[in-house]
Amino acid sequence: MPCMTATNSLESAAAASLRELLATAVAHGYERVGQAVFQREGDGFRLCHFEDVGRSDLKIHLNAHDAAEIALHDDAGAYRPLKTGPNLRHGWLLQLEGLADLHLALDLLYPAALANWRALLRGESIATPLRKTVSRQTGMYRVTGLITDEEAQGVVDSLCRTGCLRHIQWPIPAEAPNIFPQTTEKHIPLLCIDACSLLIAEARRVVKARLQATPPPPSV
Numbered sequence: 001m002p003c004m005t006a007t008n009s010l011e012s013a014a015a016a017s018l019r020e021l022l023a024t025a026v027a028h029g030y031e032r033v034g035q036a037v038f039q040r041e042g043d044g045f046r047l048c049h050f051e052d053v054g055r056s057d058l059k060i061h062l063n064a065h066d067a068a069e070i071a072l073h074d075d076a077g078a079y080r081p082l083k084t085g086p087n088l089r090h091g092w093l094l095q096l097e098g099l100a101d102l103h104l105a106l107d108l109l110y111p112a113a114l115a116n117w118r119a120l121l122r123g124e125s126i127a128t129p130l131r132k133t134v135s136r137q138t139g140m141y142r143v144t145g146l147i148t149d150e151e152a153q154g155v156v157d158s159l160c161r162t163g164c165l166r167h168i169q170w171p172i173p174a175e176a177p178n179i180f181p182q183t184t185e186k187h188i189p190l191l192c193i194d195a196c197s198l199l200i201a202e203a204r205r206v207v208k209a210r211l212q213a214t215p216p217p218p219s220v
Contacts, residue, residue: 014121018114021121022103025188033188034110034165035088038102045102047094058093064101067094067108082198083111084166084190106188116191120169127169127193137200143211144203149173151210155202166192 006028013024031037037050047067052058061070074080074087088109096102106114119126130152134144147155152172160168169191195203 011121014118018118019099019103021118022106022114023099025186026099026102028186030186030188032186033106033113034084034190035086036106036109038106041095044098045094045096047096047102047105048092049088049090052090052093057091059091061092061094064094064096064104065108066092067105070094071109082164082196083109084164084192086163086165110190113188113190116193117189120189120191128195130170130172130195133170133195134200134203141200141204143207144200146207146211147203151206152203155199155206159199159202160192163198164192166190168192170195 009024009028010021013021026038026040031039032050035050036047037053038045038047039053048055048058061067070089070092071083072080073089075089075091080087094105096105103114116126134147137144149172156168156172160166167189170193
């Protein structure tokens, strides 16, 4: 966990603005979010995949907006439906003029990452409990409201733990306390504040499988 001095500075910056929070994070040595790492270069920044640091054959981009295209596909060219999946493609380098461009590029690579971190630092409750999410589903997904805590945890373990880089902020069960992401590294955390459509789809599959495997009650 960051030292108290850094934590206090980040909390103070979070009370101001997203840009101020990012500037303070950079000043305290934060250099990574998800699979992207950023480094000071003169008055600007270099941003690339953390596994590409030190490579000299990277494709150079000078426009922060190019991060949107970079985030679109994985190394094999397949579409990435989940921007926080552990499959950010390699081979690119964004050379950014300043903090504003870094802010924009990070938002395009990992949408709402900074905003969610700021909310956490400000003590705001922004996560939607899983039970509330599944209870408002309609149509073919209404059945997800029948998922048990054990089934939900199984979906999280099989789908989220390996397929997503975010820290879940909606506990199972709902009355359990949220856990502040703990890290000894200078990483901007990726926070999951709501069950995504991929999880809801898997929850539906799990519940349907249980219902289909359950024999009907005997007729009287």
